[in-house]
Amino acid sequence: MIPYGRQDISQADINSVIEVLQSEFLTQGPKVPEFEAALASYCSARYAVAVNSATSALHLACLALGVGKGDVVWTTPITFVASANCALYCGASVDFVDIDSKTYNMSAGALEEKLVKAEKLGVLPKVVIAVHLSGQSCEMVKISALSKQYGFKIIEDASHAIGGRYKGLPIGGGQYSDITIFSFHPVKIITTGEGGAALTNNEFLADKMKCLRSHGVTRDPSLMTKEPDGEWYYQQLELGYNYRMTDLQAALGLSQLSRLDSFVSKRHEIAAIYDKELAELPLALPWQHPDTYSGLHLYIIRLKSTDVSHQVLFSELRAKGIGVNLHYIPVYMQPFYQAMGFTRGYCEEAESYYREAISLPIYTGLQRSEQSQVVSALVDALR
Structure with missing residues (x-):
């Protein structure tokens, strides 16, 4: 059987993982921040937050943008269910915008029509998740202009799209959105075995997602509510999750990113x-x-x-x-x-x-x- 997609693993990829296996750290070591820095640099974004899946990244992005009970998130119906489920995880509701007949992405025209009706009904979305199906960017200039007019935030679900460009700039640079999501599942363009990342130019959003991916716990004294009791001290600031990426995954991602x-x-x-x-x-x-x-x-x-x-x-x-x-x-x-x-x-x-x-x-x-x-x-x- 010829599959529709599969990973491309080189000896250099294998060696990078072996090197981590022989190091002091298998997780929460130096490779994750190194991978994050490389991702941010490649995409011309300020911050990258690596996690264990794109689904986790979508969830964290919604949480960081304040999605919660009573809110509505809009996305496209032609996507994997995770693009919609992430809003439900936060207690919000979901609605769908029809697709463009040529790109199969969310139609900017259909989005505008739906926004006009929603404004009259007082049910505007808090967040719109624009999915770049197949790796082709949505019409982000139009969607961004609508976000300013109607007051919603934008998540680019670019799970298919790392390495792509929009108007000559790398997808993930955040020129037209608040947060961009990538997937590193084995059938995607590059892989970390399983994994994902959220990129943003907003320091607050980046810090929020980093905290939430690790149980809501921080060891940063500047974020704590009181002076640390000692070098061992940490605080749980909110209810977070174990969405961390391992150094093994990050090492593979770094090697893959070079190709x-x-x-x-x-x-x-x-x-x-x-x-x-x-x-x-x-x-x-x-x-x-x-x-x-x-x-x-x-x-x-x-x-x-x-x-x-x-x-x-x-x-x-x-x-x-x-x-x-x-x-x-x-x-x-x-x-x-x-x-x-x-x-x-x-x-x-x-x-x-x-x-x-x-x-x-x-x-x-x-x-x-x-x-x-x-x-x-x-x-x-x-x-």
């Missing part, structure tokens, strides 16, 4: 081959907004033929050893969200996408012969 640009470049080479070889098939191929340079975590096609059903095409590709996937089922169509009152038809463009979308294999280790196998299987299935 990030080459990883993204290779993904663009693979995508260009797909673009050329699939051009004559009854498919909608990925469209790139001129303001973006995608990290290309996913290569998503949409079926535009009535001769072969979506289910049949998916099943035939799987049967031929092509590990295609579907990213994603609209979140509000999950039973958990349906129980909240969401129903089919809530976001028409998202549901149209769901009926047609398939993710083809794309990862740096994909061989040319394997890609030809994917294309041939797709051609045969469409016949």
Whole structure:
């Protein structure tokens, strides 16, 4: 089976982890802050907070922005459930904004229409989570302008997008948002085995997330409510979590980060081959907004033929050893969200996408012969 994605681990990556295994620290050592500094530098952000998953990073970002009971968070329905669940963890409610028909990201136009209605009803969102599907940035200039007009905060869920750019600048630099989230799951562009990070230019938000990722405990005297009793002293300032990243993970991340640009470049080479070889098939191929340079975590096609059903095409590709996937089922169509009152038809463009979308294999280790196998299987299935 050719998977839709997989990690690329080099001997240098392995050596970096072995070096930590042979050191004094396996966790809470020097590698995590070193990785954070490298991430912040690469993205031109002031602060990076490394954690054990992007889901944890999303939760911390919502908490740092003060999301709580009575608040509403808006996001896109075409994302993994974590982009919505993070608001529920905080006691807030969630709503969804339909997607753009070309990028499959949250539609800035649909967002504006929904904001106009919400303002009249007095139910504006506290936070909007803009998800960069496949690695392509949302239209952040428009979303940022709307945030200033309507008073909401912005989290960029860039779990797919490290190494990408928007208007020539690295995604994660925070020019148009309060916090940006990255994922380092093995199928993502770089990996720490499992892990994530939250980047921000706001010192208060960074300090808040660092405290919350480690039980709400601090050893910093400047943050304490009284003078320390001794060098051993620490204080729990609020209810936090154990969301820490280990030095083992950070060492792998540091090594992977050194190859990030080459990883993204290779993904663009693979995508260009797909673009050329699939051009004559009854498919909608990925469209790139001129303001973006995608990290290309996913290569998503949409079926535009009535001769072969979506289910049949998916099943035939799987049967031929092509590990295609579907990213994603609209979140509000999950039973958990349906129980909240969401129903089919809530976001028409998202549901149209769901009926047609398939993710083809794309990862740096994909061989040319394997890609030809994917294309041939797709051609045969469409016949």
